[in-house]
Amino acid sequence: MPDIAAVKAALAAQRIETPSWGYGNSGTRFKVFAQPGVPRDPYEKLDDAAEVHARTGVAPKVSLHIPWDRVDDYAALAAHAKERGLELGAINSNTFQDDDYRLGSVCHPDPKVRRKAVDHLLECVDIMDATGSTDLKLWFADGTNYPGQDDIAGRQERLAESLAEVYARLGDDQRILLEYKLFEPAFYTTDVPDWGTAYAHCLKLGPKAQVVVDTGHHAPGTNIEFIVALLLREGRLGGFDFNSRFYADDDLMAGAADPFQLFRIMHEVIAGGGLDAAAGISFMLDQCHNVEAKVPAVIRSVMNVQEATAKALLVDADALAAARRSGDVLAANAVLMDAYATDVRPLLRELREEQGLDPDPVAATLRSGRLERVAAERVGGAQAGWGA
Ligand code: LRH
Ligand code: MN
Numbered sequence: 593m594p595d596i597a598a599v600k601a602a603l604a605a606q607r608i609e610t611p612s613w614g615y616g617n618s619g620t621r622f623k624v625f626a627q628p629g630v631p632r633d634p635y636e637k638l639d640d641a642a643e644v645h646a647r648t649g650v651a652p653k654v655s656l657h658i659p660w661d662r663v664d665d666y667a668a669l670a671a672h673a674k675e676r677g678l679e680l681g682a683i684n685s686n687t688f689q690d691d692d693y694r695l696g697s698v699c700h701p702d703p704k705v706r707r708k709a710v711d712h713l714l715e716c717v718d719i720m721d722a723t724g725s726t727d728l729k730l731w732f733a734d735g736t737n738y739p740g741q742d743d744i745a746g747r748q749e750r751l752a753e754s755l756a757e758v759y760a761r762l763g764d765d766q767r768i769l770l771e772y773k774l775f776e777p778a779f780y781t782t783d784v785p786d787w788g789t790a791y792a793h794c795l796k797l798g799p800k801a802q803v804v805v806d807t808g809h810h811a812p813g814t815n816i817e818f819i820v821a822l823l824l825r826e827g828r829l830g831g832f833d834f835n836s837r838f839y840a841d842d843d844l845m846a847g848a849a850d851p852f853q854l855f856r857i858m859h860e861v862i863a864g865g866g867l868d869a870a871a872g873i874s875f876m877l878d879q880c881h882n883v884e885a886k887v888p889a890v891i892r893s894v895m896n897v898q899e900a901t902a903k904a905l906l907v908d909a910d911a912l913a914a915a916r917r918s919g920d921v922l923a924a925n926a927v928l929m930d931a932y933a934t935d936v937r938p939l940l941r942e943l944r945e946e947q948g949l950d951p952d953p954v955a956a957t958l959r960s961g962r963l964e965r966v967a968a969e970r971v972g973g974a975q976a977g978w979g980a
């Protein structure tokens with residue numbers, strides 16, 4: 593049986609990175625429902641992230657999205673983060689909101705548009721230099737809507753050239769995390785639609801390029817834990833954008849739609865040694881909270897990842913190996929299901945108490961009156977990003 597002290601130590605050491613855009617106003621293309629007290633600038637987004645970290649103890653990193661989080665002085669932003677016990681995490685590029693990108697960015701047929709897109713990616717590396725961030729997270733909205741619209745292989749060539757230029761600019765301890773997404777906004781071809789395409793580009797680029805798995809970016813029924821196991825084995829799993837989806841890219845709270853899937857993913861991560869800090873896997877959230885209160889929702893999401901991780905850590909690896917060796921399919925499955933069926937909330941409450949935290953982080957932030965206080969202080973919140 594797993595040693596509970598070791599399970600707790602692993603849970604205390606896990607780091608979950610939260611996205612700056614999860615703290616701001618967001619919505620669908622139909623409506624953005626503004627909430628009182630949302631951050632007015634990247635500094636205030638960090639203040640909200642600090643509350644999440646203070647309540648959970650495991651969320652000290654914050655991903656930025658450029659230009660949504662553009663500031664004059666990134667070193668000052670990093671210093672603000674540090675003062676609040678945080679550090680700046682992945683820098684996410686954005687080559688999907690300019691009119692110039694109607695037909696794509698790094699895959700665009702016009703070299704002038706590709707130049708602009710690559711320059712933006714290079715600017716993101718400059719920002720990483722200033723913030724101390726090690727991860728450049730690239731997601732491209734590039735693709736086509738109609739058969740014949742553009743040359744599929746030609747677009748791959750343009751993508752490879754653009755990526756190579758950015759890769760060459762990386763510092764020794766910096767890396768590219770290449771994200772894939774099945775569809776949307778393009779509806780016929782997407783230039784990086786799946787892990788295989790991302791993996792092929794990463795292989796060509798070199799060891800500082802890894803794949804990021806956004807859980808919301810797959811076709812329904814895709815076995816995501818298989819992808820995770822394979823990438824991890826190949827040393828090309830850079831991290832996760834955790835969120836939940838019911839239909840397409842819904843960006844709901846991690847663990848809300850399918851906690852069993854999150855458990856299965858974390859089981860493969862742990863089995864492959866991916867929870868050790870040395871593996872360098874980033875456990876990031878990529879979510880928007882359109883109708884629910886944002887800081888409590890981010891806290892809940894962090895807790896959901898912790899619960900899935902705790903259950904995966906409770907898998908009796910010896911019993912599982914023995915059942916597998918003897919070909920006992922039912923027993924092997926039972927080992928996994930026993931761990932999944934365990935209520936880990938008491939364990940996590942105990943761990944938080946040992947760390948001097950409130951055992952119920954959501955209740956604690958609600959009780960603290962912080963939501964009301966910032967609502968009074970902050971008038972005129974910024975849009976999280978979609979359009980900002
Ligand atoms: C694209 C995506 C990507 C973006 C983020 C805002 O759907 O998952 O990670 O940077 O959403
Ligand atoms: Mn994502």
Ligand code: MN
Binds near residue numbers: 809
């Ligand atoms: Mn997404």
